[in-house]
Amino acid sequence: MTTMQAIQKHHAGEGFKLIDAPVPTPGEGDVRIKVLKTSICGTDVHITNWDEWSAGRIKPPMIYGHEFCGIIESVGPGVTHVAEGDYVSAEMHHVKMTPSGNGAGPQFEDTHVIYGVDAPGCFAKYVVLPQWQCVELPDSITPEVGACLDSIGNAVHAATQVDLTGKSVFISGCGPIGLYSIPVAKALGATQVFAADVAPYRLELAKQAHPDFVWNPSDMDGDTNIDEAIHQATDGKGVDVVLEMSGNARAITTAFKTLSHGGSMVCLGIPPEPIELDLNRDVIFKSTRLIGVNGREIFRTWDIMLDLLASGKVDIDFVLTHHFPLSQFGEAMDIAKSGKAGKIILTP
Numbered sequence: 001m002t003t004m005q006a007i008q009k010h011h012a013g014e015g016f017k018l019i020d021a022p023v024p025t026p027g028e029g030d031v032r033i034k035v036l037k038t039s040i041c042g043t044d045v046h047i048t049n050w051d052e053w054s055a056g057r058i059k060p061p062m063i064y065g066h067e068f069c070g071i072i073e074s075v076g077p078g079v080t081h082v083a084e085g086d087y088v089s090a091e092m093h094h095v096k097m098t099p100s101g102n103g104a105g106p107q108f109e110d111t112h113v114i115y116g117v118d119a120p121g122c123f124a125k126y127v128v129l130p131q132w133q134c135v136e137l138p139d140s141i142t143p144e145v146g147a148c149l150d151s152i153g154n155a156v157h158a159a160t161q162v163d164l165t166g167k168s169v170f171i172s173g174c175g176p177i178g179l180y181s182i183p184v185a186k187a188l189g190a191t192q193v194f195a196a197d198v199a200p201y202r203l204e205l206a207k208q209a210h211p212d213f214v215w216n217p218s219d220m221d222g223d224t225n226i227d228e229a230i231h232q233a234t235d236g237k238g239v240d241v242v243l244e245m246s247g248n249a250r251a252i253t254t255a256f257k258t259l260s261h262g263g264s265m266v267c268l269g270i271p272p273e274p275i276e277l278d279l280n281r282d283v284i285f286k287s288t289r290l291i292g293v294n295g296r297e298i299f300r301t302w303d304i305m306l307d308l309l310a311s312g313k314v315d316i317d318f319v320l321t322h323h324f325p326l327s328q329f330g331e332a333m334d335i336a337k338s339g340k341a342g343k344i345i346l347t348p
């Protein structure tokens with residue numbers, strides 16, 4: 001077989017193209033991975049829509065997609081880290097490995113290149129990556145879950161910023177990362193978990209992870225009621241930790257109000273434009289720990305996440321709502337854009 005089906009960003013504009021692409025050959029230090037499952041991320045929706053960010057960053061034509069798992073099918077010369085037949089996912093931020101010389105193993109340097117954004121990605125039958133990108137997966141992690149580790153890593157990275165043992169946690173925003181955060185926060189020892197979103201579809205999904213309360217601010221006659229409800233549920237104290245996953249300005253303002261004195265505000269959701277913050281009220285006089293998080297720690301977050309999933313402490317199957325063959329990418333993308341989806345899994 002010399003060609004494979006793939007999803008290509010074919011031009012500098014809206015849309016995508018289903019193409020027959022040459023099967024890539026692994027070079028020195030590279031591996032070719034047969035993609036078992038891949039999933040759609042918000043970034044892929046941006047790339048498909050060709051928004052301002054995509055127009056400034058993506059260089060078509062290019063196969064995109066950056067969340068997947070698969071089996072290493074062939075290896076290039078000089079590969080020592082992984083082998084043919086290994087079940088892997090991959091860190092898609094290019095990690096440049098340099099020998100450390102002190103016996104501590106190779107050190108990595110982030111070069112800000114992301115496979116599937118700046119270089120060919122995984123919306124294809126095969127993907128070629130440098131060996132050091134690969135992360136071996138235990139067999140207990142299903143390929144469907146293995147295709148979502150990039151985004152689960154974001155939830156784990158956010159939730160591990162603060163020791164959640166015995167804490168009350170408010171998850172603001174129930175997109176896939178917010179949804180993963182519910183079982184992750186519980187597994188990390190949170191005693192109370194609250195969640196909110198304006199989309200009824202997402203709240204129904206959230207309920208499947210059994211948080212203590214879920215709220216829809218648009219049903220509550222103003223956001224102040226979420227603040228009141230949380231204070232009631234926490235004996236008037238407010239929550240110890242907010243995981244802000246919405247990036248919505250109003251939700252962020254509300255989230256600060258729900259926080260207890262000395263609480264931690266972990267911000268992962270990205271507001272589309274600058275937002276106003278009452279630093280005196282919400283941060284300084286409240287002794288708030290304000291923590292910004294992005295991506296994940298390579299590879300520390302991977303280790304924690306794989307442990308949580310493989311041990312069965314975290315089950316995220318409830319987030320995986322749709323399955324399509326890769327050839328039906330258009331239908332899958334329409335559902336992703338509708339917001340009525342958790343994670344959408346594609347099979348090449």
Ligand code: ZN
Binds near residue numbers: 043
């Ligand atoms: Zn992503």
